[in-house]
Amino acid sequence: MGRSPCCDKVGLKKGPWTPEEDQKLLAYIEEHGHGSWRALPTKAGLQRCGKSCRLRWTNYLRPDIKRGKFTLQEEQTIIQLHALLGNRWSAIATHLPKRTDNEIKNYWNTHLKKRLTKMGIDPVSHKPKNDTLLCGDGQSKSVANLSHMAQWESARLEAEARLVKQSKLRCTSSTEKMVGTIEPSSTTSHKLLAPVFESPTRSCLDILKAWNMVLGNKHNDVGSGNGNGDGDLESPTSTISTAGVRESSSNFFQFVAGNSSGSCDDRNTGEECDQEWECKDENQMANSIQGFNGVSMSSTNNNEDNHQHMPSGNFLESFTDLLLSSSSTSNHRDLEAGGESNAVLEPNEVNDSNYDDDNNNNKNYWNNILDLVNSSLQDPPLF
DNA sequence: AACGCCGTCAACCGCCCAATA
DNA sequence: TTATTGGGCGGTTGACGGCGT
Numbered sequence: 527m528g529r530s531p532c533c534d535k536v537g538l539k540k541g542p543w544t545p546e547e548d549q550k551l552l553a554y555i556e557e558h559g560h561g562s563w564r565a566l567p568t569k570a571g572l573q574r575c576g577k578s579c580r581l582r583w584t585n586y587l588r589p590d591i592k593r594g595k596f597t598l599q600e601e602q603t604i605i606q607l608h609a610l611l612g613n614r615w616s617a618i619a620t621h622l623p624k625r626t627d628n629e630i631k632n633y634w635n636t637h638l639k640k641r642l643t644k645m646g647i648d649p650v651s652h653k654p655k656n657d658t659l660l661c662g663d664g665q666s667k668s669v670a671n672l673s674h675m676a677q678w679e680s681a682r683l684e685a686e687a688r689l690v691k692q693s694k695l696r697c698t699s700s701t702e703k704m705v706g707t708i709e710p711s712s713t714t715s716h717k718l719l720a721p722v723f724e725s726p727t728r729s730c731l732d733i734l735k736a737w738n739m740v741l742g743n744k745h746n747d748v749g750s751g752n753g754n755g756d757g758d759l760e761s762p763t764s765t766i767s768t769a770g771v772r773e774s775s776s777n778f779f780q781f782v783a784g785n786s787s788g789s790c791d792d793r794n795t796g797e798e799c800d801q802e803w804e805c806k807d808e809n810q811m812a813n814s815i816q817g818f819n820g821v822s823m824s825s826t827n828n829n830e831d832n833h834q835h836m837p838s839g840n841f842l843e844s845f846t847d848l849l850l851s852s853s854s855t856s857n858h859r860d861l862e863a864g865g866e867s868n869a870v871l872e873p874n875e876v877n878d879s880n881y882d883d884d885n886n887n888n889k890n891y892w893n894n895i896l897d898l899v900n901s902s903l904q905d906p907p908l909f
Numbered sequence: 910a911a912c913g914c915c916g917t918c919a920a921c922c923g924c925c926c927a928a929t930a
Numbered sequence: 931t932t933a934t935t936g937g938g939c940g941g942t943t944g945a946c947g948g949c950g951t
Binding site for chain 2: 540541542543577578581582585586628629632633635636637
C-alpha cells in the first residue's frame with residue numbers, strides 16, 4: 527500500500543524544535559489534548575507536520591517523562607527485557623515508567639550494547655560469543671519448543687504495550703492508574719489478548735513456567751520432552767517470524783545463566799558500573815546465594831499453592847536480584863575463565879559435569895523466579 | 910586555534926497495522 | 931472487500947559537544 531510521507535508539504539519546518547515551538551505545542555495540548563495529530567499543527571499554529579509534533583510530545587514534552595541517567599535497575603531491566611523481547615522498544619518501555627521507547631533505544635545502542643560486547647556477550651543474541659551450550663539435540667528441541675512460548679509471550683507483551691499506550695492517551699492525567707483502568711476493548715485482537723491485563727507479571731509467568739519445564743525435563747531426562755505431550759507446540763501466533771524470538775528466548779537463558787552482572791550502587795552509572803559488572807567479589811556472591819536459597823522452593827506450577835510463601839515487594843527488584851545471584855552461583859566460573867573484561871567462553875571449557883551442575887542451578891533458579899512471580903500476582907508490581 | 914574523531918541523542922524516515930469509509 | 935487514513939514502531943541520520951592531537 528504505502529503512503530506519502532506526511533512531511534512532504536512545502537513550508538513545513540524540520541529539524542530541531544525551538545522553545546517557542548515547544549511552548550505552542552505544550553499550550554495547545556494542555557488546553558485541547560492532541561486530538562488528531564494531523565490537524566494539530568495548523569490548530570496550534572505550528573509549521574510542522576503532525577508526526578513531528580507527536581514525536582516531540584511523546585519523546586520530550588510529555589509531563590510524565592523522566593529524564594537523565596538510567597539507574598542500574600533500569601539498565602538491568604532493559605537488558606533482561608531485551609533478551610526476552612528483542613528490539614521491541616515500546617514493549618520494553620512499558621516496563622520502565624517514565625522512559626520513552628526512543629530513549630531506551632538510544633541508551634541501548636550507545637551504552638548497553640557496547641557494554642555487553644565488551645563483556646564478551648553478543649548484544650543481539652545475549653549469548654557469550656563462543657557459546658556452544660545449547661547444541662545438544664534434546665536441549666535444542668526443548669529450546670525450540672520453548673521458543674514458541676517465548677513467541678507467544680512476546681506477542682502478548684507487545685499487545686500489552688500497545689494497549690497501555692492507548693490507556694495513557696485516555697488517562698493523561700493519571701498515568702499511574704493506566705493498567706488498572708484500561709477499558710474493555712471491542713476489537714478482536716484485544717479480545718484475544720485480554721488475559722494480559724490480569725497483571726503485568728502474569729505475562730512473565732508463562733514463559734518462566736516454560737523455562738522451568740524445559741530445564742526440569744532436561745535434567746530429569748523425561749522422554750516426552752516438554753510436558754506438552756507430543757513435544758510440538760503449535761504457535762498461536764503463526765504469522766510472526768520465529769527466528770528472532772527463538773534467538774531471543776534461548777538467549778535470555780544464556781545471558782542469565784552465563785553472565786554475571788555485579789550489583790553496583792544505583793548512583794553508579796557508565797564506566798563505574800562497567801568495572802563492577804566485571805568484578806563481582808566472592809563475598810557478594812556468597813551473600814547473594816544465601817538470599818537466593820532462602821526463597822521457598824515449593825511447587826513450581828501451581829500458582830495458588832505458592833502465594834503464601836512469597837516475599838512481597840517490587841517484583842522486578844526481586845527478579846533482578848535473582849538474576850544477579852543466580853548468575854553468580856552457577857556460572858561465575860565462566861566469567862572467571864574468560865577474564866575480567868573479555869569474558870569469552872572457550873568451547874573446550876564446557877564439560878559434562880559443569881553442564882549438569884549448571885542445569886541443576888538453573889532449574890533452581892527458575893523455580894525461584896516462579897515463586898517470585900507467583901507472589902507478585904498477589905502483590906501487584908510497580909511497573 | 911584549528912582540526913578531526915567519536916559519542917550522544919533528538920529528530921526523521923519508511924514501513925506496518927488497525928480502524929474506518 | 932478494498933482503499934484510505936491515522937498512529938505507532940524500529941532503524942537511521944545528522945547536529946552538536948567533548949576530547950585529543
